[in-house]
Amino acid sequence: MTRQVAVFKVRGFTIGGKLILLSSLFAIALTYVVTYTVTTMQTQAEDAQMIKAGGELRFLVQKMSKEAHALRSGDLGRIPVLENLMSVYAASLADLKIHVSRIESATSFKAEARIQCDEISARWEDLRKRFMDLMRQMPEVHLALEDLAGRIPLVSRLFSRLIEGMGAGWLGAEDIAFASELDALGQRIAKAAFAYWGGDDGARQELAELNQLVSEIITGLLNGSEELGLEGVESPAVRQQLEEIREAYRPISQDVDLILSRVPEVRSAAGSVSRLNAQILEKINRLTDQLTQEAVAKIDTMIHNEWVVLGWVLLLGMLASLLVARRITGPLGAVVGAARRVGAGDLEARARLSSKDELGLLGASFNEMAQNLSDSQQHLKLAKEAAEAASKSKSEFLSHMSHELRTPLNSVIGFSEILRDESFGALNPKQKEYVTDVLESGRHLLSLINDILDLAKVEAGKLELELxxxxxxxxxxxxxxxxxxxxxxxxxxxxxxxxxxxxxxxxxxxxxxxxxxxxxxxxxxxxxxxxxxxxxxxxxxxxxxxxxxxxxxxxxxxxxxxxxxxxxxxxxxxxxxxxxxxxxxxxxxxxxxxxxxxxxxxxxxxxxxxxxxxxxxxxxxxxxxxxxxxxxxxxxxxxxGPLPHTGRGNRILVIEDDPKAAKLISALLSKAGYQVQVAQDGVKGFDLAKKARPDLVTLDVMLPKKDGWEVLTELKKDQTTQAIPVLMISTMGDRTRSRALGAADTLTKPVSKNDLLREVHRALGEPCKKAA
Amino acid sequence: MADDMKKKIFVVDDDVMNRKLSVDLLELHGMCAVTAQSGQELLQMLKTETPDLILMDINLPDMDGFELFKAVRAKEKSRSVKVIAWTALAMREEQEKIRAAGFDRCIIKPIETKKFVQEVRDLLAA
Incomplete structure (x- = not known):
């Protein structure tokens, strides 16, 4: 039986390819997840920085507010501290602005944060100016106050001298009363000025009135005043003294004027500072709150997104693996299933595969194998059936033979026995002898039949031992x-x-x-x-x-x-x-x-x-x-085989081209004691026969170079070989033709041992008598 | 053996010689034998008469001995009649088949007359 050898080739994606594809997908997904996580962490860090910057700013503003408050209270030592704070604040603000500008999302929040930032900057500009004003004006006011406080005792002393002089009668009682009052007024002006500076707005009126009053009194003493009921001093000495007092008081009056004009300005500046501070603080608070909220929201979103991405990646990964796995296990399962079914005896089972990868190849090879198995099984089955049929017909024949031979033999033996037993009358000696002969022959025939059947059964492989x-x-x-x-x-x-x-x-x-x-x-x-x-x-x-x-x-x-x-x-x-x-x-x-x-x-x-x-x-x-x-x-x-044959006429030439047949024939003949030579074609066969002159030639018909018929013809023509008996061995059994050409006999292939040896004996003229 | 005690035996065999041999042998030994050539004929005979024993060949023209044996056993009248298979089927498988079919005895052809008569007598006496 010839088998078609199928050549299988992998087409399309190989399993290796599929696996590489799958791992690439996973690698990409993993890279994405990692990158995303890193970005999220960076963003978080940036947000944290931004929030920190906001917080710093707020802290600075609060501190500045405290310092400004201290400054307003007159602590000029706060000025350098404030200046330092202002520069730090400016830097922090710049930082925050940078962070805000980096906000990535193009949301409304970004725009708003910018606006807030800009506003904070603008307020800061105002605040800075106000601070500058404050820092400039504060020392002036302070100087005026100090000057004022310094001059008041001087003026007091002058008044005291004046009053002493008045005791000499230079002044009237009225004048002395005013003069004494003037001394007290100086004290009151200083007190009011400090109270005003200290924040008592009610003191301003008093200060202004007192200042006015002092000037009026001095003028009234010099030139007289109806309003005050003064007539004016005539004494040149007193006038001299009063002029001195007027001169001494003038700077004080100027100081008071300065204080009166500057203090509101300082107040306003300080108020602006604290208002602006409060505004900035509020803005910063809002901004940082927003930043925090936004950051938290962003982180939430990011975490959410990360989960979503992770989920998708996992889902896609699983789908992809499932797909690839199915592409792999599906066909594998088909092959395994088919193999299992074939193993269980269903030789028609095939793996149904459409894939063109290694598994497809495996499936195709498996199917090929299963087909071959099925084919050979079919062949075996047919051969077995044929053998069984042959065996059956053989045993049927034997059975039939046995039956048909026994049936007439039954009457032969039975009737002979009845006759011999003289059941129907006496026989004469001759009759009895013959009947006995018939009976003996019948019995002999029966034992022959039994033996033949036994032998036939052995030959047919039908004789089974009952051990x-x-x-x-x-x-x-x-x-x-x-x-x-x-x-x-x-x-x-x-x-x-x-x-x-x-x-x-x-x-x-x-x-x-x-x-x-x-x-x-x-x-x-x-x-x-x-x-x-x-x-x-x-x-x-x-x-x-x-x-x-x-x-x-x-x-x-x-x-x-x-x-x-x-x-x-x-x-x-x-x-x-x-x-x-x-x-x-x-x-x-x-x-x-x-x-x-x-x-x-x-x-x-x-x-x-x-x-x-x-x-x-x-x-x-x-x-x-x-x-x-x-x-x-x-x-x-x-x-x-039989025991070795010795004696004359035992050299046999076997002319046979099929090595197996030649081997069988020569083995059988050698065992039987013959000397065997083999020639593999007609020409060699004839030459060897002529040269060696064997006692017998067995001759195959189908031979290369020269066929059996030609060889036979030549052997019978040649004087040196024509006496050698030739046994033809052919598949066709052309007995008539071989007889005509002078062969001793013809055997049909396959040659059985018994046939071969019997014919060889007969051809060599050895005794070959059948039993009677 | 007394005449009134004569045992009646039906012989069915398609071979004329064997019918003759069995009848002669049985009658020689004081039994009454009636023959049939086929299964149908035997069944017909059984409708009117019930023998003491049936000698039954297996290879018959119309039906084989196994079928005939079943038919005989199926009939009320002949259910308990003893049946001997008497056949030239001597091969081991055939013998096993006969044994398995339930025949009372089996006598293989060719017979030895003395043994044959003895077998029949033994079975009739049993």
Whole structure:
């Protein structure tokens, strides 16, 4: 049977490709997730910085507010601190602005944050100016206050001197009262000025009025005043003193004016500062709140997004793996399923695969394998059916033959017996003799039929052994019982000796009895009156029992040895009549022994020196199963063959081109004791025949170079070879043509051992007589 | 054996010689034998008469002995009649089949007359 060898190729994506694709997908997804996470973390850090900047700013503003408050209270030492804070604040604001400008989202929040930032910047500009004003004005006011405070005692002293002088009568009582009041007024002005500076707005009015009053009083004292009821001083000394006082008071008045004009400005500046501060603080608070909220929201979004991305990646990854896995496991599952079904005996199961990768290839190869398996199974099935049919028809034929032969034989034997028993009247001696002859012939015919059928069954492999434990002694005695009568009738002595060591063996009891009977019967036939027959059973080793049947009969000559186990052979035609037998007993015994896994042989010293037939059987029965033994038995027949043939005319040339056939034929002939030469084509065959002059040639018909017919023609033409008998061996069996060309006979292939040897014997002119 | 005690035996066999042989042998030994050539014929005979024993060939023209045996056993009248398979089917498988079918005895052709008569007598006495 020829097989198509399919060549499979992977087309499309290989599994490797699919796996690479899958891992790439995973790598990309992983990279994305990692990048996203890192970005999120960076963003978080930036937001945190921004919030921190906002917080810093707020802290600065609060601090500045405190410092400004202290400054307003007159602590000029706060000025450098404030200046420092202002510069830090400016830097922080710039930072915040940068952070805000970096806000990535193009949301409304970004715009708003910018606006807030800008507003904070603008307010900051105002604040800064106000601070500058404040820092400039504050020292002026302070100087004026200090000046004022310094001058007041001076003016007081001048008044005191004036008043002392007035005691000399320079002044009237009225004047002295005003002068005294003036001294007190100086004190009050200083007090009011400090109170005003200290934040008492009510003091401003007082300060202004007092200042006015002092000036009016001084003027009134000098020039008189109706309003005050002063007449004016005439004394030049007093006037001199009053002029001095006026001069001394003038700077104080100026200081008061400065204080009155500057303090509101300082107040306003300080107020602006704290208002602006509050505004900025509020803005910053709002901004940082927003930033925080936004950052939190952003982080939430990012975390959310991250989960979403992660989820998608996982989902896609799983889908992709599922897809790829299905692409891999699906076809694999199909192959596995198909393999399982094929394994379970469903040879029609196939893996259905559409993929074109390695698995597709695997599936296709598997299908191919399954197809081949199915094909060969089909072939085997057909062959088996054919063999069974052949075997069946063979056994049917045997069965039919047996039946058809027995049926008429029944009447032959039955009627002869009735006649011989003289049931219907007495017979005369001659009649009785004839009837007895008929009966004997009938019985002989029956035993022939039985033997033939047994042989045929062995040949057909139909004879099966019924193995059981067999008691050797029992079987031997039973065989002797059957032959006893005949032996005694012939005047023979029968003896049996069974070694104590022999117990039982595993064999077919009926067949073993038949073997022994055939050997005894054979010995009886060929032992003349007064002879002796002994049967012995012993153990060769623990595994083998040997049976021997020894007689003192006619013996077997060297030249006749090969005929002993040939079917229908009896050594000499002369004996045929004398020693009635089927000629099948010994071959059948040999085959039955071999069927048991044993061997049968004989020894004879020559003519009239008696013969000893022996066979050995394994104690455990034939190796292997019962049925196997049948074919083994047949093999054994081919292997063993007849014993070596010696004598003249034993060189055979086999012309055969088929090496197997040549080997078989030469093996069979060699075993039979012939010397065999083989030629593989017609030309060589003819040359060798001419040169070696064999005693016989077997000639195949289909030969290379020169066919069998030509070779035969030439052999018969040539004077040196025309006497050599030629056996044609052909597949067609052209008997007529080969006879016409001078062949001795024709055998049809396949050649059986028996046919071959029989024809060889016949062609060599060796005795070949059938039993009667 | 007394005449009034004569046992009646039906023989069914398609071979004329074997019919003759069996009848002669049985009558020679004091039994009464009636023959049939086919299964149908035997069944017809069984409708009117019930024998003591049936000698039944297996290879018959119209039906084989196994079918015939079943038919005989199926009939009320002949249910308990003893049946001997008497046949030239001597191969082991055939013998096993006959044994399995439930025949009372089996006698293989060709017979030995003495043994044959003995078998029949034994079965009749059983």
């Amino acid at each position: 059981e434990e067999v008691n050797v002694r029992e079987v031997v005695e039973s065989a002797i019982t059957i032959i006893k009568e005949r032996a005694l009738k012939q005047g023979l002595k029968l003896s049996a000796s069974i070694a104590d060591s022999v117990g039982g063996l595993r064999a077919d009891k009926r067949k073993l009895k038949q073997i022994l009977f055939n050997l005894l019967s054979n010995a009886t036939k060929f032992t003349p009156e007064g002879g002796r027959i002994s049967i012995e059973a012993g153990q060769r080793d623990t595994g083998t029992v040997i049976f021997s049947v020894r007689d003192t009969g006619i013996g077997i000559e060297e030249k006749d040895r090969h005929k002993v186990f040939a079917e229908f052979e009896q050594i000499d035609s002369a004996y045929s009549r004398k020693y009635a037998g089927t000629g099948l007993g010994m071959p059948l015994a040999k085959k039955l022994v071999e069927l048991h896994g044993g061997e049968l042989w004989f020894e004879s010293e020559g003519k009239d020196k008696g013969t000893c037939f022996s066979f050995a059987l394994p104690v455990k029965g034939p190796a292997g199963a019962n049925k196997g033994e049948v074919s083994r038995g047949i093999e054994a027949l081919v292997e063993a």
